[in-house]
Amino acid sequence: MQTFALPDDGPLQGLVASRIETYGGRHRATTQNPAGSLYPRGGPVLDPSRRRFQDYVPFAKGSGQVRGLSPLKLREPEHEKRHGGHLGAGPPHSPKLKEVPKAQQLEMRLHTFSMFGMxxxxxxxxxxxxxxxxxxxxxxxxxxxxxxxxxxxxxxxxxxxxxxxxxxxxxxxxxxxxxxxxxxxxxxxxxxxxxxxxxxxxxxxxxxxxxxxxxxxxxxxxxxxxxxxxxxxxxxxxxxxxxxxxxxxxxxxxxxxxxxxxxxxxxxxxxxxxxxxxxxxxxxxxxxxxxxxxxxxxxxxxxxxxxxxxxxxxxxxxxxxxxxxxxxxxxxxxxxxxxxxxxxxxxxxxxxxxxxxxxxxxxxAAAQRIGPYEVLEPSSEEVEKNLRPFCTLDLMSPVVGVAPEHTRQLLLEGPVRVKEGREGKLDVHLFLFSDVLLVTKPQRKADKAKVIRPPLMLEKLVCRPLRDPSMSLLRGHFPSPSSWQGEGAVRMGIKY
CATH class of the missing domain: 1.20.900.10 (Dbl homology (DH) domain)
Incomplete structure (x- = not known):
C-alpha cells in the first residue's frame, strides 16, 4: 500500500481544516507524523477514487455554491498540464481544474462521514x-x-x-x-x-x-x-x-x-x-x-x-x-x-x-378527469349566456342538504353500454358518487371523460331489473335549467 506525506502548508491541511470547521470542531483525535502530515485516527487513509490527496483543491471558505461550501474539483493530471488537454492550455503556472462527477463527489463525502462521523x-x-x-x-x-x-x-x-x-x-x-x-x-x-x-x-x-x-x-x-x-x-x-x-x-x-x-x-x-x-x-x-x-x-x-x-x-x-x-x-x-x-x-x-x-x-382525481358540463344545446347566444353559470359541475363543492362532515365520495366507476330507445346503443363510462351519477364519454387523446348526460341525483334515481339479467332500467330526475322550473327526466337501459 502506498503511503504519502504532505507538508504542513499543503492541500491536505486545508482539506482537514475545512472538515474541522464543517464539523463544528467535533473531530476525532489525529496524529501528526514526524514529517508533519496529518492522518485521521493515526494512520493514512486512501481516497475511494484512488487519486492522491495532493490532487484535491482545499475548500475556500465562503466560495461555495450552496451554503458556503464549494464543489470538489480535481487538478488535471501532469501529462495534460504538459501537453495540453481537450479544454485547451491555460495560463502558465496555473493548473486547470475540472468538475468532479456527482457520483464521485457523493462517494468522497460518504467516505468522509464514515471517517469523521456525521x-x-x-x-x-x-x-x-x-x-x-x-x-x-x-x-x-x-x-x-x-x-x-x-x-x-x-x-x-x-x-x-x-x-x-x-x-x-x-x-x-x-x-x-x-x-x-x-x-x-x-x-x-x-x-x-x-x-x-x-x-x-x-x-x-x-x-x-x-x-x-x-x-x-x-x-x-x-x-x-x-x-x-x-x-x-x-x-x-x-x-x-x-x-x-x-x-x-x-x-x-x-x-x-x-x-x-x-x-x-x-x-x-x-x-x-x-x-x-x-x-x-x-x-x-x-x-x-x-x-x-x-x-x-x-x-x-x-x-x-x-x-x-x-x-x-x-x-x-x-x-x-x-x-x-x-x-x-x-x-x-x-x-x-x-x-x-x-x-x-x-x-x-x-x-x-x-x-x-x-x-x-x-x-x-375524478374531478380532474371529468371535463366541462356541456349537455345542453342552447337555441341562441342569449340563452347560452344565461345557461353558462348553470352548466358548471363542481364536484368539490359541498353536498347539498347534509352536514359539512359528510363529503362527496366516489363509490364506483366503470364502462357500461347504454341503450336509449329501441335501436340506439352507446358505450359510456359511469361515475357513481355518493349523491350523483354521471354519464360520461371517454376522450381518446387523454385520460379525460366528458359529461354527455345531465347529472342524475341519487335520491331520485330509480333502478329496475329487466328480464335480461345483464340489463337494468334507470329512471332519474335532474334539474332542468331549460325550463327554469320543475325537473327533467331520463330513461336508460344499462347493460353490464
Whole structure:
C-alpha cells in the first residue's frame, strides 16, 4: 500500500481544516507524523477514487455554491498540464481544474462521514431535525425486570408473566425510539449535509420523512412523564412494576399522540416518494444503500423505517391486552381496560381521518378527469349566456342538504353500454358518487371523460331489473335549467 506525506502548508491541511470547521470542531483525535502530515485516527487513509490527496483543491471558505461550501474539483493530471488537454492550455503556472462527477463527489463525502462521523446539522435545520443527544441518557433500561425486584423468585407465576408483558411494553418503546432516530440522526442529517455542498438538492427531506421529529419528541415526553416514572418507582422500591401507574398517561393518549394523525395521513405519499427517488435517482439510491449498511442503522431498510410509526401505534392495544390477560387484580384490570379503550378510540379516529383523506384524493382525481358540463344545446347566444353559470359541475363543492362532515365520495366507476330507445346503443363510462351519477364519454387523446348526460341525483334515481339479467332500467330526475322550473327526466337501459 502506498503511503504519502504532505507538508504542513499543503492541500491536505486545508482539506482537514475545512472538515474541522464543517464539523463544528467535533473531530476525532489525529496524529501528526514526524514529517508533519496529518492522518485521521493515526494512520493514512486512501481516497475511494484512488487519486492522491495532493490532487484535491482545499475548500475556500465562503466560495461555495450552496451554503458556503464549494464543489470538489480535481487538478488535471501532469501529462495534460504538459501537453495540453481537450479544454485547451491555460495560463502558465496555473493548473486547470475540472468538475468532479456527482457520483464521485457523493462517494468522497460518504467516505468522509464514515471517517469523521456525521457532521452537526446547519443552524437553520437544527431546531426541526435535532432531537438532542443529551436527553438520551434517560432512555436506558435494565436487561430484565428481575434486576429491579430482588424477591422475584418468590412471586407467583402469573405475576411474573404480568411483569414480562409490562417489560415488553417498556423495552419495545425504547427500541422504537432508537429506530426513529435513525431517520433523523443518519438519513436526514446525511441528506441535509450533502445538500450543503450541492448534492441531492432535488430531494426533499420534509417530504421523505414527514413529521418524524415530532413523533420522536412525543415518545420522549411519553417516556419521561409516563413510562419512565413507573420504571423509576420500581427501581427505588424494589417492588414489581405497577400497571395502574400508567393509567393517567394512557387515558390522555389521543392528546399526546396527535402528531400521528398527520404522519398516517401522509405515509402513503411518503413511501411512494421514497420508492420514486430510489428508482429514478441513482445518487439517492447510493446514499440510501450507504445508510442501510451503516452500523448505526442496524441493517434497517428505508421502507421498513417509514412504516414503523404506523406499526407501533397499532401495537399499543395488543401490548396492554397482554398485560390485562395476566393481571388478576380487579383494580389493575379496570385500569388496563380503560387504557385499552382510550388507545382504540384514538386509533379509530386516525383510521377515520385516513379514510376521509383517501376518499378526498379519489374525488380530486375524478374531478380532474371529468371535463366541462356541456349537455345542453342552447337555441341562441342569449340563452347560452344565461345557461353558462348553470352548466358548471363542481364536484368539490359541498353536498347539498347534509352536514359539512359528510363529503362527496366516489363509490364506483366503470364502462357500461347504454341503450336509449329501441335501436340506439352507446358505450359510456359511469361515475357513481355518493349523491350523483354521471354519464360520461371517454376522450381518446387523454385520460379525460366528458359529461354527455345531465347529472342524475341519487335520491331520485330509480333502478329496475329487466328480464335480461345483464340489463337494468334507470329512471332519474335532474334539474332542468331549460325550463327554469320543475325537473327533467331520463330513461336508460344499462347493460353490464
Amino acid at each position: 457532521p452537526r446539522l446547519p443552524p437553520e435545520d437544527r431546531q426541526h431535525w435535532e432531537i438532542g443527544e443529551g436527553t438520551d441518557s434517560c432512555l436506558v433500561i435494565e436487561k430484565s425486570w428481575k434486576e429491579l425486584v430482588p424477591e422475584h423468585k418468590e412471586m407467583s407465576r402469573e405475576l411474573c408473566h404480568q411483569q414480562e408483558a409490562l417489560w415488553e411494553l417498556l423495552t419495545t418503546e425504547l427500541i422504537y425510539v432508537r429506530k426513529l432516530k435513525i431517520m433523523t440522526d443518519l438519513l436526514a442529517a446525511g441528506l441535509l449535509n450533502l445538500q450543503r455542498v450541492g448534492l441531492l438538492t432535488e430531494v426533499s427531506a420534509e417530504t421523505l420523512f414527514g413529521n418524524v421529529p415530532s413523533l420522536i419528541r412525543v415518545h420522549k415526553r411519553f417516556w419521561e412523564e409516563v413510562l419512565g416514572p413507573t420504571l423509576g418507582e420500581a427501581r427505588a422500591s424494589g417492588q414489581p412494576l405497577d400497571p395502574v401507574s400508567l393509567q393517567d398517561g394512557f387515558l390522555t393518549f389521543s392528546q399526546r399522540f396527535q402528531p400521528y394523525v398527520q404522519y398516517c395521513l401522509q405515509v402513503k405519499q411518503t413511501m411512494a416518494y421514497a420508492r420514486e427517488q430510489q428508482d429514478n435517482n441513482p445518487l439517492f439510491h447510493s446514499f440510501v444503500q450507504w445508510c442501510e449498511k451503516h452500523k448505526r442503522s442496524g441493517r434497517q431498510m428505508l421502507g421498513d423505517l417509514l412504516i414503523k410509526p404506523h406499526q407501533r401505534i397499532t401495537k399499543y392495544p395488543l401490548l396492554l391486552q397482554a398485560v390485562l390477560k395476566r393481571s388478576p387484580e380487579a383494580r389493575a384490570r379496570e385500569g388496563l381496560s380503560a387504557m385499552i379503550a382510550a388507545v382504540e378510540s384514538f386509533l379509530q379516529y386516525v383510521n377515520k381521518q385516513v379514510r376521509q383523506g383517501e376518499e378526498q384524493e379519489s374525488l380530486v
